Each structure stands twice: as C-alpha cells, then as structure tokens.
Amino acid sequence: MSKIHEAFAKAKTENRAALIAYLPAGYPSEAGAVECIAAMVEGGVDIVEIGFPYSDPVMDGPTIQAAVDISLKNGTKSATVIETVRQVAAFGVPALVMSYWNPIERYGVTKFAADFHAAGGAGVITPDLTPEEAGEWVTATSNEDVDRVFLVALSSSDERISKVSGVTTGFVYAGAVMGVTGARTSVSDAVQGLVEKVRRHSDLPVAVGLGVSTPEQANEIAQYADGVIVGSAFVSAIERGGAAAAKELAVSLTKGLGKS
Amino acid sequence: MAALDEVDEAFRKAMVDPSFLAQLKDLQVNYTGRPSPITVAERFSEHAGGATILLKREDLNHTGSHKINNVLGQGLLAQRMGKKRVIAETGAGQHGVATATVAALLGLECVVYMGEEDTKRQALNVARMKLLGAEVIPVTIGSRTLKDAINEAMRDWVANVDTTHYLLGTVAGPAPFPEMVRDFHRIIGDEAREQMLTRFGKLPDAVAACVGGGSNAIGIFTAFIPDAGVRLVGLEAGGDGIETGRHASTIVGGAVGVLHGARSYIMQDEDGQTIESHSISAGLDYPSVGPEHAYLADLGRAEYRSVTDVEAMDAFKLLCETEGIIPAIETAHALAGALTLGKELGEGALILVNLSGRGDKDVETAAKWFGISL
Known part of the structure; x- marks a missing residue:
C-alpha cells in the first residue's frame, strides 16, 4: 500500500476524513515553509501538499498567487522544492508536490519523477495536465512508484471522470467550486454529487478542496469524502501569525473531520 | 474541459451552418467593410532592393485592425451558445476595443482584463472601451502585462463559465482556440490570394506578417500554405535584440x-518560469506564440525572424513618409522584415505584407521615439 493510501486508511479506521494541507515551497521562506509544515503536522495534518511556485498559476486565487510571488522573489528554484520534499517526508507524513506542468517538463519528466522519489516524495498533483497528454508522466511515475493525482470539477462529465480516474493512483482531487483556490464562506452542495459520481468510476480515495477554510466546512465534507484539502487558509494564517497560527488552524480543522 | 468541449462543439456546428456563415458574411461586408484592398506601395518599394511590396490593408477594417475578424466570429458564437457575457484579455488594447465593439453590436455584457501597466500606457484605448460600454479591469498581479491579463481572464472564465464566453484574442491558448481564431482570420489570406491572381495574375513570392501570438500572420498564411512556391515569413519582436535577452521572439529565441x-515555444528560465517579454509594441509583447506557428516553423514551411525596436521604427517612419500610411508598430515589424526580404529576393520579386493595423493608437509612443513634442 502506498504512503498516501496508508494515510487515508488510518483516518478511516479512526472514523474520520484525512486532513490535507497545502503550502508553497519557499513561503514565507525556504526554512520558514518547513517550519510551518512541521507545526501543521503537529497540529494534525495527515498529508502535505507542497506547492511548486510558478509564475502563471491560473488555477489559484489572489492569496496563493501572492504567496507564490513572494516565494519566487525569495529565489525558490526546483532544487528548493525537492529539498523541501526531503525535509517534509522526514516528518513521517506523505509529502506531495502540487505543480503546474511546465516546471516539471522543463526539469525533465523522468528526472523529476526520479529525484522526487529519491527525496522521499509520495505523489504529485498536476492540475493542468490532462489525461490525454499524460503518457510520458504515467510511465515515469509508474517506474518510480510515485502516486499521481488528477483533478475533477463540478462540470466534469462521467466520461471525463472515468478518464481521469483511469490515470490517477493516489486520490481523486474534487474541486468544490467552479473557480480558483481561495477561502469561501460556503461549499457548494453540488460537490457531494460530484464525489458520488467519482465513486461510481473509482475505488480510490476522494478528497475535496478549493474554498475550504473552516472546521464547519470540513465537517460537511467529511460526511461524504475521504479527505479535506485546505490551502489558502493556511497561507493566510501564516501571513497573520506564522507557524503558531498554522498549527492552531490545523488543530481547529481536525475537530471537523469526524464522520457522524 | 467541459467549457472547452462546449466551445468546440458550438464552433464545429456553426462552421457548417449556412445561417451562421451568412450572418458572419453580412457583418464582414457591411460592418467591417470587407474585402480589404491591396495597395501597391510604390515609393516604399524603392527601399526594398528592387522588389515590389504589396500591402493587404487590414488597417482599413472597422476598429482599425484585423482583430475585428475574430471577434465577430466568436461574438456570434457566444450568442448562439446563449452566453450573455463576454470577457477578453488585451495588451495594447486593440483586441479589447474590438471585443467591446462586438459586445455593443450584439448586446452582450463585456469585461476586459488589461495589465495595470498597459492601462497606463494605453489610456486612449481604455477610454474607447469604456465609451463602448465595456468594463476594464486593471490586472495588478504578476508582471501586470498581457500574460497576467490572460491568467485573470481564465480565472474569471472558470468561475463564470455558465454565463460567459472567453473571447480569446489570438491563436494561442487551449484547443479549440488556436484553430478557431485561425479560421475566423483566414479570410485575410483567402481574399489576398484571389486578389493576387485576378489583379496581378500570379501569387506573391513571399508573404510577410508580424507575429506576437500570431493571429494576423496565421490569417494571411493559411490560404498560401499549399502553395509551395510562396515563402511564408513571420517577423517576431526583437526588442533590444535577441542577444540582450530583452525581446519577445519566442520562436527565434525561446524553447518548447x-x-x-x-504547447509551443515560450520564453522561460531554467526552472520553467515564464520570463517577461520586451518589445516597443505592446501587441507583440507576449512570451509565447500560437502552436500552429511553432508547427509551421518545425516543418520548415514558414520561417521566423526577429526585428528589433529600432528596425521596426525605421520602417514605421519610412511607410509614413513614402505612402501616407501610419501603421501600427506591430505591423512595422513586418514592414522591416519585408525590406530585408526584398533585398534578398531582388528585382521583380513580389512581397505581400499583412498591414494588420493602423497606428493611431501608437502616435504617442512614436512621437516619443522620434522626439516630437506633444
């Protein structure tokens, strides 16, 4: 069983959803990101998504774009991302990278999968890679035992979901809203329907993200999904109060993960 | 993906629907003023090594550039898809103005994303869009230029896809945009090819056009692609010169x-981060290029060259003073390329240049360049 599946299985035996947290590498600094992630893991985060900062993050809202801009200005390189993976993997939680496609392609698809695996990474989320274009990536990640995570949206057809599930190995990432990342006050009711639709095509865990920021929202999602993904809210917390605030947010989110 | 599938399906249905084609044709003739003529640039040609330079006058279209061809097509398509709102990105403001125009014509709500830097440099076009009833949103993220305006438009689109069509302005972006925008612009080359045969009795030796995203170039190239004897030459913006790194020549100086x-040629660093492009021409200031141009370059069917700011502005002035035509600075890159090409091809050669836009919008930039006080 892969590290990612172990983390979901553990949460399931505890009758709760897994908490997945996102933070860009190099934000607020290279060491600062690792320190914050350590605090988030202490606070109860099960799986960590490390963002590969990219100049044109079209799927992200203003909070993450601002953090990524700071990270790039700090001089974050691909080597920084791999090093961050190495340090986070040492905390004993599955470390994923979330990356737009161009940086991976530029790094070299096969080399990225190999270096990522060597650093202890568990899986990679590729939001702008379509299954149709994923041939080389599927081969490279399969050879290195790296899990692949693809996204589905509220607008995804059954055909699309089936295609996405076919190339996914880690978990299916279900976007909770039509739009970009960023905290929102409510999570669409339609997302439950999306999760159920995914389950008709796949036995993989399904995690819900985009717009989730509070324990109440987490609790809503935990009733039907296997994982809750929180990103922008962690970035905002760190901006406000550093690692301590990130830990506090993680602790409060864990209170919403229980299945009733 | 669902949104792209929807556009794709609507586009394919429309292109074989006689009522859509008739509606588009009517607007092309009675609104845009097509066909656009070909002007023989006699005095300008005196500087072209014996070659004759012919100008396909897209600058005479309503709104002053080729951009109207695409916005009419996509505007009608938006209407057919039942979308009440169109959004667009713009660099220099030409595509924004064209989109605002078609939105006014068809009664659609219009929002244009424009880099904050560009809204300052192109205040006149911002005012034009507002007069046409559009909302202009200055983009304050990233490098605050065209690529960030595209990023913001894409974000808007994913959030509002039920009501909104993204009226992308060039032959870039995801499928079906490159193909669709090409097909709405190919009328330039279709007309020009016929005009060449009826008026000159032969095809040109070369066709030249400027390339940023590449919409006007693909528009004039497409009809000539099967004519192996016609050289197709795209002129990219060389800014301060390729060797300085401050340019927008993605095919000549970029990487896949x-x-x-x-997937195309893009300007990027060793980590795959997009590098900001540089050009005196805001309309060519885009760090990627339409994938069909990348394909034509790799096939060797079209060749791509780089023209610096200085070369373009020299050609700009020459056309003003020899032909009484003020071209867009984007177009001036094609004119500079044509002068060089003329010297290579020599006596008797016919070079067709796509005069993609007029230069009214560039008067301030040109005045500054040539030291004319306003």
Whole structure:
C-alpha cells in the first residue's frame, strides 16, 4: 500500500476524513515553509501538499498567487522544492508536490519523477495536465512508484471522470467550486454529487478542496469524502501569525473531520 | 474541459451552418467593410532592393485592425451558445476595443482584463472601451502585462463559465482556440490570394506578417500554405535584440514549453518560469506564440525572424513618409522584415505584407521615439 493510501486508511479506521494541507515551497521562506509544515503536522495534518511556485498559476486565487510571488522573489528554484520534499517526508507524513506542468517538463519528466522519489516524495498533483497528454508522466511515475493525482470539477462529465480516474493512483482531487483556490464562506452542495459520481468510476480515495477554510466546512465534507484539502487558509494564517497560527488552524480543522 | 468541449462543439456546428456563415458574411461586408484592398506601395518599394511590396490593408477594417475578424466570429458564437457575457484579455488594447465593439453590436455584457501597466500606457484605448460600454479591469498581479491579463481572464472564465464566453484574442491558448481564431482570420489570406491572381495574375513570392501570438500572420498564411512556391515569413519582436535577452521572439529565441494550455515555444528560465517579454509594441509583447506557428516553423514551411525596436521604427517612419500610411508598430515589424526580404529576393520579386493595423493608437509612443513634442 502506498504512503498516501496508508494515510487515508488510518483516518478511516479512526472514523474520520484525512486532513490535507497545502503550502508553497519557499513561503514565507525556504526554512520558514518547513517550519510551518512541521507545526501543521503537529497540529494534525495527515498529508502535505507542497506547492511548486510558478509564475502563471491560473488555477489559484489572489492569496496563493501572492504567496507564490513572494516565494519566487525569495529565489525558490526546483532544487528548493525537492529539498523541501526531503525535509517534509522526514516528518513521517506523505509529502506531495502540487505543480503546474511546465516546471516539471522543463526539469525533465523522468528526472523529476526520479529525484522526487529519491527525496522521499509520495505523489504529485498536476492540475493542468490532462489525461490525454499524460503518457510520458504515467510511465515515469509508474517506474518510480510515485502516486499521481488528477483533478475533477463540478462540470466534469462521467466520461471525463472515468478518464481521469483511469490515470490517477493516489486520490481523486474534487474541486468544490467552479473557480480558483481561495477561502469561501460556503461549499457548494453540488460537490457531494460530484464525489458520488467519482465513486461510481473509482475505488480510490476522494478528497475535496478549493474554498475550504473552516472546521464547519470540513465537517460537511467529511460526511461524504475521504479527505479535506485546505490551502489558502493556511497561507493566510501564516501571513497573520506564522507557524503558531498554522498549527492552531490545523488543530481547529481536525475537530471537523469526524464522520457522524 | 467541459467549457472547452462546449466551445468546440458550438464552433464545429456553426462552421457548417449556412445561417451562421451568412450572418458572419453580412457583418464582414457591411460592418467591417470587407474585402480589404491591396495597395501597391510604390515609393516604399524603392527601399526594398528592387522588389515590389504589396500591402493587404487590414488597417482599413472597422476598429482599425484585423482583430475585428475574430471577434465577430466568436461574438456570434457566444450568442448562439446563449452566453450573455463576454470577457477578453488585451495588451495594447486593440483586441479589447474590438471585443467591446462586438459586445455593443450584439448586446452582450463585456469585461476586459488589461495589465495595470498597459492601462497606463494605453489610456486612449481604455477610454474607447469604456465609451463602448465595456468594463476594464486593471490586472495588478504578476508582471501586470498581457500574460497576467490572460491568467485573470481564465480565472474569471472558470468561475463564470455558465454565463460567459472567453473571447480569446489570438491563436494561442487551449484547443479549440488556436484553430478557431485561425479560421475566423483566414479570410485575410483567402481574399489576398484571389486578389493576387485576378489583379496581378500570379501569387506573391513571399508573404510577410508580424507575429506576437500570431493571429494576423496565421490569417494571411493559411490560404498560401499549399502553395509551395510562396515563402511564408513571420517577423517576431526583437526588442533590444535577441542577444540582450530583452525581446519577445519566442520562436527565434525561446524553447518548447506549455503556457496557457498550449504547447509551443515560450520564453522561460531554467526552472520553467515564464520570463517577461520586451518589445516597443505592446501587441507583440507576449512570451509565447500560437502552436500552429511553432508547427509551421518545425516543418520548415514558414520561417521566423526577429526585428528589433529600432528596425521596426525605421520602417514605421519610412511607410509614413513614402505612402501616407501610419501603421501600427506591430505591423512595422513586418514592414522591416519585408525590406530585408526584398533585398534578398531582388528585382521583380513580389512581397505581400499583412498591414494588420493602423497606428493611431501608437502616435504617442512614436512621437516619443522620434522626439516630437506633444
């Protein structure tokens, strides 16, 4: 069983959803990101998504774009991302990278999968890679035992979901809203329907993200999904109060993960 | 993906629907003023090594550039898809103005994303869009230029896809945009090819056009692609010169990558981060290029060259003073390329240049360049 599946299985035996947290590498600094992630893991985060900062993050809202801009200005390189993976993997939680496609392609698809695996990474989320274009990536990640995570949206057809599930190995990432990342006050009711639709095509865990920021929202999602993904809210917390605030947010989110 | 599938399906249905084609044709003739003529640039040609330069006058279209061809097509398509709102990105403001125009014509709500830097440099076009009833949103993220305006438009689109069509302005972006925008612009080359045969009795030796995203170039190239004897030459913006790194020549000086949902040549650093492009011409200031141009370059069917700011502005002035035509600075890159090409091809050669836009919008930039006080 892969590290990612172990983390979901553990949460399931505890009758709760897994908490997945996102933070860009190099934000607020290279060491600062690792320190914050350590605090988030202490606070109860099960799986960590490390963002590969990219100049044109079209799927992200203003909070993450601002953090990524700071990270790039700090001089974050691909080597920084791999090093961050190495340090986070040492905390004993599955470390994923979330990356737009161009940086991976530029790094070299096969080399990225190999270096990522060597650093202890568990899986990679590729939001702008379509299954149709994923041939080389599927081969490279399969050879290195790296899990692949693809996204589905509220607008995804059954055909699309089936295609996405076919190339996914880690978990299916279900976007909770039509739009970009960023905290929102409510999570669409339609997302439950999306999760159920995914389950008709796949036995993989399904995690819900985009717009989730509070324990109440987490609790809503935990009733039907296997994982809750929180990103922008962690970035905002760190901006406000550093690692301590990130830990506090993680602790409060864990209170919403229980299945009733 | 669902949104792209929807556009794709609507586009394919429309292109074989006689009522859609008739509606588009009517607007092309009675609104845009097509066909656009070909002007023989006699005095300008005196500087072209014996070659004759012919100008396909897209600058005479309503709104002053080729951009109207695409917005009419996509505007009608938006209407057919039942979308009440169109959004667009713009650099220099030409595509924004064209989109605002078609939105006014068809009664659609219009929002244009424009880099904050560009809204300052192109205040006149911002005012034009507002007069036409559009909302202009200055983009304050990233490098605050065209690529960031595209990023913002894409974000808007994913959030509002039920009501909104993204009226992308160039042959870049995800499928079906490059193909669709090409097909709405190919009328330029279709007309020009016929005009060449009826008026000159032969095809040109070469066709030249400026390339940023590449919409006007693909528009004039497409009809000539099967004519193996016709050289197709795209002129990219060389800014301060390729060797300085401050340019926008993505085919000549970039590398293969993925940006805005298309694999093509892009300007990027060793980590795959997009590098900001530089050009005196805001309309060519885009760090990628339409994937069909990348394909034509790799096939060797079209060749791509780089023209610096200085070369373009020299050609700009020459056309003003020899032909009484003020071209867009984008177009001036094609004119500079044509002068060089003329010297290579020599006596008797016919070079067709796509005069993609007029230069009214560039008067301030040109005045500054040539030291004319306003």
